[in-house]
Amino acid sequence: MRHIVLLLLLATLAATATAADCPTGADDARARAVIADLQRIVTPNGVQETYATPIGGVEHWIDIRGEDRDNPVILFVHGGPASPAMPSHWQFQRGWEEFFTVVHYDQRGAGKTHRSADADAVAGTLAIDRYVQDAIAIAEHVRERLGKEKLILVGHSWGTVVGMKAALARPDLFHAYVGIGQVINTRLNERLSFEYGLQRARADGNATAVAELESIAPYPGDQPITRDRIIVARKWPQHYGGLNAYRDAEQDYYYGASLLSPEYDCADRRAFFAGNVFTLNEVLDEFLTVDFLPVERFPIPVVMFLGRHDYTTPSAPTAEWLERVQAPHKRAVWFEHAAHMIPWEEPGHTLVALLEHVRPLAQESPTR
Template structure:
């Protein structure tokens, strides 16, 4: 307060009058607000009203803006994308979601709006996930649910964006499972990318799973949680030996890892984020109803492949690399990702730590995520003017 003392009126009577005016203005504002609430403001009685409020609030109105939500033919099936930005001259940023099957399009209304002022942001529901799952026959798609097909889909999506918007390069941001797909594209087609951005970057997944189990056990012992200790012991030795980790064992490990803040820092899991998906303006009621089913479908098809990956063997990239890592991420070990970052070679590389995040960096620290994208990522598109 003392830094602003010089701005207040010196005369006592003027000061009193000034304070009275402020009080009156406050009262008038409150009355006006109350009246508006009573007479005009929408009151969401159901999902349709709630999502319409969000859709109206985030509507793109700028002359050069873009706001598209459509199906694109990728890998022989219809796949849903959302393309949003206030200036379509900005560089394109494709976000490749995690999981497998944990879509980011339906929560992007919360964390992405600021990005859209600096990038044309593309959300994409992958094969077997979200609204793309709903748009296709799961039985017909099932034989194609392989890592190589998912990588090929990602390549096709990048190619489609480059052609659709007449761009030589885009940014690709991969989160969690998406960091595997994104890293593969960066390895195979570095000339397509201004940079690869890894968030919750996967590296040595067998070791990450073992470390996650140990984190959960350590926390269980600290808090004398006998139920957690017993359940974690029931799946020991977890992630060791030749047998693959089963979905049932994974769910026990994740149950307690999440409970102790290893997925979302300071919280007991991703319930809030999961609930926010129901408020997505892009999703129909049917899409929302099928989110969990789609996620389980993708996990059942791809989980055994995911948990055996060791991406720490990647030693060199030919495009810039940026990592956003949550300091408290035990869902996908950020310490292992940081160790890999130290060794990997790239034309340029930067690691940004998020001290108040675990695995869901964009949701947990949306302000720092936006600032980091603008400060460290956007300048790498040197051929695109700052509008």
């Protein structure tokens, strides 16, 4: 889930996405060139590469960036499903690259990977376990390519479902797990998000919002969580800052990032939107059954980045789970001016938190 609601919103946008959504003028080309030049890794021991490699029968696109190959490696599992971070990481990541080598990949059905794959062949494979297997295979691939014993695994939103399961299945691959906008129990998240939206709407005297929300109450209740109910339930929590603190439901800065991304061209951008439509019906039902509440032991250090205003994947269940779970090391880091989009909303604080709480956990064996 970066997040199921983004998936729903992007699916709507995808229906109208055309070539007009891609910049073609001289000014646009110059702007892209400036960003590409700023993003160039020029240090002697740096790495900068974007390429496709076969993983689980699908050509996955991978992006690797960092100023020193000796730095710890972050493997970032994006949200959505099918909302890749590759076209927007230029907005927040440049500082990370001085201290980490950062790896992104477009998951099956997402972005550049969706563009290069046979959609009919991939459609039947879109299940959580397959995404987890992909993440593990990519971790093994990156570990060998960069000569590392282990990686730092970071998941965002939907990517926390994939990331948590990958860490539980193969703890030997990872120094630590970092959850950003962590999903713990989907139905609980839905209830808390709905209650927040209704409480804010009533306090605001927003009769339209109250009427819409009460029309699906109790939510989720005992009824199926359908796409139509999700759209109503999530509309108003986002309006009141539950996705982007202080920005209402605004996401233009995130959607627009791909227009200037050095890694994405026009066809990739269209695939970004199309991938959301492609994956929606395939994964929604399974996603709605996700539940990590029974997990009482976590095999590796775990750090949770918690947005104080996050009501897309509400932070309270994650903080409570972290309090009671047994792990070699655990830490909660609160972001007081962020909701769900922490790296984009508080990029400086995110880097500081990675340096203070995560990088010290990444100690390589001298024999590697």
